[in-house]
Amino acid sequence: MDDNKSTAPQEAKKLEPAPVPPLFGAGRGRGTAPKVRAKNTAATLKRIWSYLSIQKKGLISVFFLIALGACLTLTGPYLIGTAVDDYILKKDAGGLASLCVLLLAVYVTGSAVSWLQTYVMSGVAQRTVWEMRRDLFAHLQELPLRFFDRTTHGELMSKATNDIDNVSNTLNQSLMQLINSTFMLIGSFTLMLLLNVWLTLVALVTIPLVMLLAKQIAKRTKIYFRDQQQHLGELNGYIEETISGQKVVKIYNREQKSAEHFQAINDKLAKAGTKAQILSGTMGPIMNMMNHFSFIVLAVAGGWLAYRGFTTVGVIVSFLNYSRQFSGPVNELANQYNMIQSGIAGAERVFETIDTETEYTGSEGKQLTGMAAGKVVFEDVTFGYGDSPILSNISFTANPGDVIALVGPTGAGKTTIINLLTRFYEIEDGTITIDGQEIRSLDKNSLRSQLGIVLQDAYLFSDTIRENIRYGRLDATDEQIRAAAKLANADGFISKLPGGYDTVMSSEGGNLSHGQRQLVTIARAILASPAILILDEATSSVDTRTEMHIQEAMKTLMQGRTSFVIAHRLSTIRDADQILVVNEGRIMERGTHDQLIDAKGFYYNLVSKQFQSVG
């Protein structure tokens, strides 16, 4: 399988002939996303429906409640009409009184029904978006790193909040309106027909016109709403990025410049928003106008009919009331219109991400059971992040229990070798095997469970230190956590913290130094106790004395485990069973420390630097 083409949404492929690359919101200056795209509204609605249909019970009850409510609402004007014609004109006080009681009963029930509708519907709507949000997040977990390399965090966050919020508002307010309006339309129409066929026909005159107008406006509005949401995402991304990097912003005096850049995105957002609002906002007044127009036509026609004696005043009065109720829903829909459009636009953006191919797509890989022995073989591995190759023809064998050190200048490709072993990225050419099994045939999760990785940037979550260490093995006891921290030489400083192991890490890291964070991540890897250990500059920010102290622990940890170590410090690599000297994507030299020193090659030069400086 190959997940490099993570850009083709599967669902979209089925519906549209050409695969559409998802909109990776344009980060700063990044290739601007295609503006106008005729997204398939029907397909999006279908997807929303598939979420809604999970809540069948709720939906069905809402449906019946709305039907009931619509009947009750329609009964009101009818009763008023009757009151005027049969009782007020005929001066029947008793009749009027009992009718009023009936009317009141209708209204009370109507209110109760309407409350129930909203109650049930908000459950349906909130659960639906809850589910969408869950799916979005779950899907994000499975996307390949390549995806995250080109999307800012804030943009994705915007999808989970701003876009889904739009969907939720739409469902909450507009869906009910939609069902309700349909009922009202059918009901009013039927009653109008019953009252007077001719007047009904007159009332229908404006409908095709309304439909045509609505369609035209709809088409354009959605594009603007999409733009708006996209810019909002971009803005979100920018805020998140600059707040995360606030230290650098401050050091380089970029506050003003950042604010200006922010303003530029903000202006784009405001412009798109204004266009969307204006266009969708005109729907209301236009519909209003249409209503008045049809009302007038009806009044004139009705007046004429009454004048001719074809019908009674009461009939006209209730008819006009119905016509108002007939146009009312249309009007309401028009008012809800911007909401519906922005909801669809939001849903589209969410689905787009959900449709991005995961790194697991197509890999019904084999499970690795038990602890792997740890024989790792790279054979002719070639790889590049973009067009230019980073690694070419990398081959080596690591026997179970070996310590393999990767040495070389920065940017030589050492971390990339690790990234391929973990399948963060997929190789283009060659094979990598663990215990004789090609890693591409393995289940990714089962593969990674065999690997314990300490990454360059010591990332910790804003949770307690205890939970951060426990991340390596979720069922670890507090004692085990403490033991791991002791091995990593972290127990000392952790105990000194005011909250000890329960100290909560602040996300941007005021309370621990970088070196201390690295020690915590080492403890995390120790706890995981993997078959294969990978240390990528794991102690780069740890001072040499502390490093010396954890050296012993590391040795114990590496015992019986195949280990890969990337480091610039000789101390860490000296005892390796095999040192691979990597330069410009190739393995230049290989051998033990002594062999390489004797060879007086690249490695010798590197090392003699160190001797010189220490001596």
Place this chain on the structure above:
Amino acid sequence: MDLLQPKLMAGIVNEGVMKSNLGYIWNSGLTMILVALIGLIGGVGCTYYSSIASQRFGADLRNGLYQKVQTFSFDNLDKLTAGSLVTRLTGDVVQVQNLVQMILRMMVRDPALAVGSIVMAINISPRLALVLVAVIPILVLIIVLVSRMVIPLFNRMQGRLDGLNTVMRENLSGIRVVKAFVRSAFERERFGKANRDYLDIALKASRTVAISMPLMMLVLNASIVTVLWYGGAQTWESALPIGNLIAFLSYLSQLLFSLLSVGMMLIQISRAKASADRINEVLDTEPGMTQPSGGGAGTVTMGKIEFDRVSFAYGQESGVTSYAMEPVLKEISFTILPGQTIGILGATGSGKSTMVSLIPRLYDPTEGNVYIDGTNVKQIEAGHLRRQVGMVLQQSILFSGTIRDNIRFGCPDASDTEVEAAAKAAEAHDFIIKLPDGYDTELGQRGVNLSGGQKQRISIARALLLRPRILILDDSTSAVDLATESRIQQSLKALMAESTCVIIAQRISSVTEADNIIVLEDGIIAASGTHDELIRTSPVYQDIHRSQQHKEVASHG
């Protein structure tokens, strides 16, 4: 305009239909069309201007907020958290902006309609209008009660949204860790909890809101029934023409609808109120770090740095942490002369990074003072101070954008030649030009597509471009190989000969040539002096030296 319609309508019924006056119907009809047209123009115009106004309002609010956030100290940021700030600047502003739009569109129209309807209703029949006296207070009461219930709910709802954002943000930042430890199930659960929390409160809020509408409708409908019953009787006494009763009912239902939307609006206001409170919280936050009044007299000219009994503990200003943090620095005093190069060594967590971050005022000392060229840094305008103090952080933070833009970050007007010169000095030029797009290579967030050492070198180039009086390197070559590091040091020597350099390092080799070396131990200066002095006198330094010597000895042993 809408107000005229029922009146005209009543006219049609009373004068036209009842009196069989077809001409009157026609005339009234034409008038109505005209009125409707004017209404259309008014409506579209209103939408046009209200859209512009509300969007501009939102944009301005966001700008203001962002600028405010730029003035925040790290304590402020820690307290508000990035996840929450993101929600406040987008989601919350959208809430308020929507409200403004709605108010502009309807606040005039609906209340005017309501008032107009009342006036017209009174005009038609003062006695019938008495019903309003009873109805309106009830409606007000309902609105007040409901909004009092929902404002706190909405407030909590936005708070939970922050939680959702925070989980997501951390997950994205740590996605490599999540993948490496195969913890997506665990993360889903974590997010699931935040998501569930949000669902609960959102449901509670929307269900509470759901009560208000039917309740208000009921009250208004009841009043219609009353009017029908009472008004019907009045027509028999000929106190009220039947057309007027119909018109009155018309106005009453118009009133009903407009009051309903006013009610809706008030609910929206409750929601926006919660958001506005959160926005205000940002706007009202006092920046933890104050600028000197009057622009600040001090200037950085020579680059002399003095620490005078400086102590520092994190989390003092804002009280983010519930427990008092141990001081990281304790009564530190030293002086660095202009043009000197100072090395700082010390164990992990001994306070090295904290100490240097006080120089460009990323934090203010808890006690004591930092002086540059004899002026307290608090008296120097922050912009000027930071232009003169270049700092390369331990963790290289790059931004999405091109490599060129990242190097130019502190100096956006720098020419391409200057950028390249800085990159060359930082030993970054060679690898940059090998990239497919060279200096125009787009980086992902935090420069994900570069290796650690490459990021560090770009960070160094970024600082060098500024040619600062004072250059601080916070362990910023930890991921750079030794050969490259020594080349960088050579070019630094040439380029920054005039500048004061403060170098935090792990390797003694990085600082042997420094004019002075400070050894930090648990927040105090354990020793200071030149390499030769320290190697003779300081046990700690000897210890560090041994730890690095050790490998050489071992490698031969």
